[in-house]
Amino acid sequence: MVDYFQERGFNTVEDADRSREEELERHIMRLMADFNLFDEMGMPNQLAPPASPEIVNNLPEEKIQETNCGKCDICLKEYEKDETVKIIPCKHKFHSECIIAWLTKTNSCPLCRHELPTSDPIYEQYRKEKKRQKEREIDIENLHNSMFS
Structure with missing residues (x-):
């Protein structure tokens, strides 16, 4: 019989904690991108690793x-x-x-x-969020053009 943790794909408490940390980090990065906090923190001017x-x-x-x-x-x-x-x-x-x-x-x-x-996991997350932000801007522009042209 499968227990609760095996059913959800976690082997240990450490795996569950690591998964929560990764999810929290993803949410923080998305929040930073949504409110342009990367620009205010100077990350775009930061040299790439x-x-x-x-x-x-x-x-x-x-x-x-x-x-x-x-x-x-x-x-x-x-x-x-x-x-x-x-x-x-x-x-x-x-x-x-x-x-x-x-x-x-x-x-x-x-x-x-x-x-x-x-x-660098932080820089990789930053790159993903910047890419997502550009894709979102293109989608919004396409939607706007389809509605008003």
């Missing part, structure tokens, strides 16, 4: 097959034949040393500012 080490270590690599096929936009040196470069999710290529050094300081692409995941 470094990219997650797991993401950085697992970036795909590519071997350069020909000469004069571009340059690294961080160090501005041309790629050499048979050199290995790393490719980040937005498909930009960089020397391995250059992009690893860059991503240990910030989580975004140096060219297009595409953000990679971080290990």
Whole structure:
């Protein structure tokens, strides 16, 4: 027979407490976004944390097959034949040393500012809420345009 906690997916009291803490954190982040408290606290001006080490270590690599096929936009040196470069999710290529050094300081692409995941749960929650806020603004604009056009 299944007990109360197993039925709800909790194994221990610590799991239940952790679940409540995560839910409370989600509600606080949503409240902060709804009342623009991120702006008042200066979070948009805050530097982004470094990219997650797991993401950085697992970036795909590519071997350069020909000469004069571009340059690294961080160090501005041309790629050499048979050199290995790393490719980040937005498909930009960089020397391995250059992009690893860059991503240990910030989580975004140096060219297009595409953000990679971080290990900071507060910053990740902030990103989710900002994305949700932009989607909500687009939905409101679409609704307004459908009503008045």
